[in-house]
Amino acid sequence: MGFLKSSSILFSALVTGSLMISGSALAAENVNLPKTIAMTAYGTGSGGYTQMVSIGNLLKNEYGVSVRILPGENDVSRMTPLRTGRVPMCACGIASYYGSEGVLMFAGKEWGPQPIRVIATSTASFGLGLAVAGDLDVKTPADLKGKKVSYIRGDDANNLGTEAYLAFGGLTWDDVKKVEFPGYARTFDGVVAGQSDTAFTMTVTPVAQQLAASPRGVTWPTLDPDDKEGWERLRAVAPYFQSHQVTSAAGLGEGEMWQGATYPYPILVSNADEKSGLAGSLVKVLIEDYDKFKDAAPGNAGYALENQNMQWVIPFHDEVVAYYKEIGHWTEQMQTHQDRLVERQDILQKTWKAYTAGNPPEDDDAFRKGWMEARAKALEAAGMNPVFR
Structure with a gap:
């Protein structure tokens, strides 16, 4: 595990940086995407990487947007650039859930619970x-x-x-x-x-x-x-x-x-404070341009609207919620579930800040044990299942 070595491995999986907006007609209205999107994903040859390349082709052809992928061979190398703000998005696996909960490899001093929000997921024909x-x-x-x-x-x-x-x-x-x-x-x-x-x-x-x-x-x-x-x-x-x-x-x-x-794979996530419009515009493209990329890579069919689990374990990004409300695909039940997940993240964030500010043990194992105990106590006090102990 560890950090990706340098920006030299940051490369365009699709085309070089010369591919910018070239007068191609926009496929959907009110799409506000940057000219270049950097993201992390699984390593080259993985299903998630292949899907991101195919979606990048769609963004290039329809919107003139270049997609640059940082392939990460483990969860830490995929999520570190997201945590540090080096990239606004990650095509992650289930470790995104572990990160949002601050458990397992994310229970250490250098991590803690992450403010991760879902943009979209793929749930295809495999299990x-x-x-x-x-x-x-x-x-x-x-x-x-x-x-x-x-x-x-x-x-x-x-x-x-x-x-x-x-x-x-x-x-x-x-x-x-x-x-x-x-x-x-x-x-x-x-x-x-x-x-x-x-x-x-x-x-x-x-x-x-x-x-x-x-x-x-x-x-x-x-x-x-x-x-x-x-x-x-x-x-x-x-x-x-x-x-x-x-x-x-x-x-x-x-x-x-x-x-x-x-469970979904990959899981497209960003941080809660990502406010560039990327999350809302990208989910709009994935839903409304679905027919243009659904057959471009194995698993792409999983991005269909009917395959999105609207009440899963990680909250949606606020811009994504706004889009689903706009198209009439959001219910009171979904909002209640979303609010509960956001509340859970807030509890975890506050508990982490209090724990790390309270002179926790220096020993790594003792630190993790203390954090997991504090985490479970805070969630149980709010009537929530800690799941991990």
Whole structure:
């Protein structure tokens, strides 16, 4: 983890800086975008990066806007430029939620809860779940009891995903045989070799496809959308998951569907104090120009208006709320949810300021422990679930 080395890696993923407004007709009215947009995203070759390139092509062709992408290989390198104001936007993963909550890798002295706001998300045909060896009789997460379950050292997002699936089945790590691996790809090697039986992943990744083609094959445990208790247990661990009918997954035949779960990827976020008009104009372009880019990259279909989760775990940017109100796609229920999320962020920000101003421990582990205790106490006092402890 760490900072991106220098501005020399800041490059245009699409074109050089000579591509400015060139007289092309605007595709939508009242769009106020800067001539150049800098942003961070996952590394080159990732799905999120590819999507940003395709959206950048749309912005170039329709609005004369150049998009420059800083590819970051980990969560800190993607979110640091956003925190410092070097870029106004990040095409992040679920770490944006961890950042807004000030937990896991963001519970240290140098971070704390971040004032992150959503511009738009992509929820496409793929899912996120436990790829289970197909030679086992695993139909639901409850069937994982006693099985060998992968745990990745230093990978909070994947491990929490696995833990959430176990919770859906009424299980914990104590009910399975935890098998530790040093990295994500190694978990799939372990499943193929018989060292483990599971690996948490996006359903369309090459490693999942490789497992499907191996002698063990692959299966995806079903998450019944009507199992309210199961979903309550899952969301108590990872509230960012949502039920999803997955049609793109390793091992699925044409026309087949897996009833599982997902969360958005990528998640386009900015800071709450980003007031340039970028957030409102960009969401307007993504919604109103959707037909122009929906087929340009895998996953772009996830930006459709009907695929936006209007009551998720991170509040929308104020400009985005204003746009949804303008087009009549905002309800009182959505506003109530938004207000509660903003209140949660405010509580976290105030608690962090009070904690760091109150002579907290110098030791990193003690600092984190003290912060997590203060955080949980403040949220519980407001009637909110801390989720992380």
